[in-house]
Amino acid sequence: MTEVNKKTESAKPAKAEEASLEPDARQSAKPQNDFFAAGHGVPTGETEPLTPEEEKARKRRNFALAFGIIAFLFLVYAISMLRMAEAVR
């Protein structure tokens, strides 16, 4: 958890921005663990450094997501072609 709370250099402006926020907004700027509460859009300036293994896993997930989107596009294209071929027949 200590690693998680380490601030990077780029965090400084965000920290100043956070200080200028209203108390309620600052409250919501705290890191949230709850699934539905996550991502309120208030920058906290905090980053979580990833280990090399985690970075690799993230890359794999990104590739899988890209594959999913490309597969979707390909299937839509293939279905269109098959439907057109059917109509021609």
Place this chain on the structure above:
Amino acid sequence: MMSDQISSNNSSKPKAGGTALGGTRDYLALLKPRVMSLVIFTALVGMVAAPGPVDNWPLALISLLAIAVGAGASGALNMWWDADIDAIMSRTKLRPIPAGKVARAEAFGLGLFLSCFAVIILALAANYLAAGLLAFTIFFYAVIYSMFLKRATPQNIVIGGAAGALPPVVGWAAATGTAPLEAWALFAIIFVWTPPHFWALSIYKVGDYEAAGIPMMPNVRGLASTKKQIFAYSLLLAPIGVLPVFFDMASWGYGVVAMLMGVWFVWRALFLLRQPEGSPTDKAAGRLFGFSLVYLSSLFAALLIEHWAGLHL
């Protein structure tokens, strides 16, 4: 209720930031591949048993892929929701979320993405009726069964069984654009088969369900009542298994297989019922559970073979 559920599930998060180290295998495990294979099989039988030949096999195969992906999506959404109880039960504690390999939010995202993917592809490759039925199946399994029924009533798998019984109707609708009574006969077979199948499992996993606080029939109504209900459902299932013959979907070749397997099912259920009070019934329940899988596979395989081999005229 939802926020309580989520916060109670946070303990199973793999890391503070939700970054997981899961590989392809873990994400595939989220889709419940064994359930997917059964869904593909029953949906294929629904397609083949529908009247008339399958006009366009490439489109039919894409439709099957969409149905399989839809089943996988509902599996991922189920694991997202049930991560807390999965961590308690011996049968499920090695699933990717409780094992810390996949973050809950990722399972949720994957489930939603694949649900949309599957429904849109099926709408394009087949028709809106099939896509609508698939969307309803995913909704019924992920929301009605997982979120409400499973933890609320011992009739959870009786009502929830509808989600598992819908794939042949989806397959039929994908092939013909209709869902007539004949398709619902296939639905009825899986729907009535589900309670004895799951209650047999819950008899020899009763400790698991008790620990997780899931109201399954054996730990709510007791073993004797569960065995009686399994027997009653098996008596109902045997004639329902023969229904396709009377709907002119199958010939008597299928009918003989369905009757023999039905009698065997009833005999297995009777054997379980006759286990004396207090004696360990795990073995008999385990055998019935194993046989129930053989039963369903045999009936649907017989239908498939009849239609493919042209034995049914």
